[in-house]
Amino acid sequence: MTNKIRTAILGMGVMGKRRRDAISRHGGFELVGTCDVVPGYDFTDWKECIDKTNPDAVFVCTINSVIPDIVCYAIEQGIHVFSEKPPGRNLADTLRMEDAYNTGNSILKFGFNHRYHNSIIEAKTLINSKLLGGVVCVRGIYGKAGNVDFTKEWRNNPELSGGGILLDQGIHMLDLMCWFLGDLTVEHGNVDRLVWRNMPTEDSAFAVLKTQDGKIASLHSSAIQWKHKFDMDIIFTDGYIALNGLLTGTRSYGEERITYYHKDLEIKDGKLGNPLEHTLCFDSDNSWDYETAEFFDAVRNGKPLVNGTIADAKRVMTLVESIYEQSR
Ligand SMILES: NC(=O)c1ccc[n+]([C@@H]2O[C@H](COP(=O)([O-])OP(=O)(O)OC[C@H]3O[C@@H](n4cnc5c(N)ncnc54)[C@H](O)[C@@H]3O)[C@@H](O)[C@H]2O)c1
Numbered sequence: 001m002t003n004k005i006r007t008a009i010l011g012m013g014v015m016g017k018r019r020r021d022a023i024s025r026h027g028g029f030e031l032v033g034t035c036d037v038v039p040g041y042d043f044t045d046w047k048e049c050i051d052k053t054n055p056d057a058v059f060v061c062t063i064n065s066v067i068p069d070i071v072c073y074a075i076e077q078g079i080h081v082f083s084e085k086p087p088g089r090n091l092a093d094t095l096r097m098e099d100a101y102n103t104g105n106s107i108l109k110f111g112f113n114h115r116y117h118n119s120i121i122e123a124k125t126l127i128n129s130k131l132l133g134g135v136v137c138v139r140g141i142y143g144k145a146g147n148v149d150f151t152k153e154w155r156n157n158p159e160l161s162g163g164g165i166l167l168d169q170g171i172h173m174l175d176l177m178c179w180f181l182g183d184l185t186v187e188h189g190n191v192d193r194l195v196w197r198n199m200p201t202e203d204s205a206f207a208v209l210k211t212q213d214g215k216i217a218s219l220h221s222s223a224i225q226w227k228h229k230f231d232m233d234i235i236f237t238d239g240y241i242a243l244n245g246l247l248t249g250t251r252s253y254g255e256e257r258i259t260y261y262h263k264d265l266e267i268k269d270g271k272l273g274n275p276l277e278h279t280l281c282f283d284s285d286n287s288w289d290y291e292t293a294e295f296f297d298a299v300r301n302g303k304p305l306v307n308g309t310i311a312d313a314k315r316v317m318t319l320v321e322s323i324y325e326q327s328r
Pocket residue numbers: 010011012013014015016035036037038044045046061062063064066084085086111112113114168
């Protein structure tokens with residue numbers, strides 16, 4: 001008898017294939033079914049795929065609008081669920097999944113994979129160590145290049161996606177900000193169509209957020225960067241971290257690196273502001289594997305989930321909704 005987690009993948013686009021590769025590398029999963037509305041997979045109907053293969057777990061990698069129906073149905077069948085972000089198109093979708101989760105007995109994990117990037121893991125470790133003092137503010141920029149068919153993508157059809165660049169990419173940055181700073185509320189939020197003016201979704205999002213004890217985060221999420229960009233600055237009472245670049249399959253966000261320094265207020269050689277800097281560069285993206293391993297350990301070994309919980313999903317979707325709300 002196999003002790004592997006019998007798994008179906010629903011939605012076999014870019015992420016479905018990426019998850020298929022990750023569960024194959026892990027070795028603890030047995031792929032029992034694949035499904036996509038486009039032909040070429042075991043099933044074209046996700047419900048049929050679940051009913052016929054009766055998996056222990058599903059990976060939900062469809063477009064955003066389909067995610068809540070699959071997640072709720074799978075949980076009702078007692079199946080464990082790994083779902084891509086965003087957790088639905090809006091907070092109402094997330095709350096629907098929360099209800100299903102609360103009445104069921106399944107593990108439910110969402111794919112906020114940025115937490116597993118090596119530079120992010122280093123940053124979180126430095127924050128927890130208090131080596132640089134306490135964090136006081138964070139500023140993040142996440143930018144996309146766009147492409148010729150950008151306005152026609154499902155990501156920019158609000159019926160299918162729920163929103164634009166904020167929900168697509170900004171959500172990852174917001175999740176990291178919450179992870180680094182704690183619970184945030186939106187002080188100021190604005191989304192706009194600065195260039196793709198006829199697109200129904202925003203190409204730019206700006207937000208200033210605050211924790212109850214006064215820590216501040218600022219976000220700029222952009223689909224008009226015309227080049228991929230990921231930058232985050234973390235300012236501490238006694239130092240600083242810069243996160244630059246993010247290793248992805250295409251390597252289009254540049255080399256992934258973390259630079260940090262402790263403040264040095266002394267004048268040296270007549271110069272001020274010249275602290276000793278430490279930089280680490282990473283040449284592999286292990287995020288998908290770490291994330292898969294955490295899901296496996298929760299399902300098979302009963303380990304509590306740390307990342308991508310329903311509480312994380314609700315927290316970040318509350319922020320997203322609030323930013324949209326302030327723009328209306
Ligand atoms: N964690 C990350 O960093 C990350 C990165 C990219 C995308 N995503 C998320 O992953 C999801 C998929 O994104 P993608 O980039 O793979 O998009 P994609 O367009 O490449 O794939 C989506 C797939 O879902 C299929 N699909 C649509 N409706 C379906 C249905 N009813 N049943 C079965 N399949 C259906 C489509 O045919 C398509 O193949 C999205 O929710 C997206 O936000 C997460």
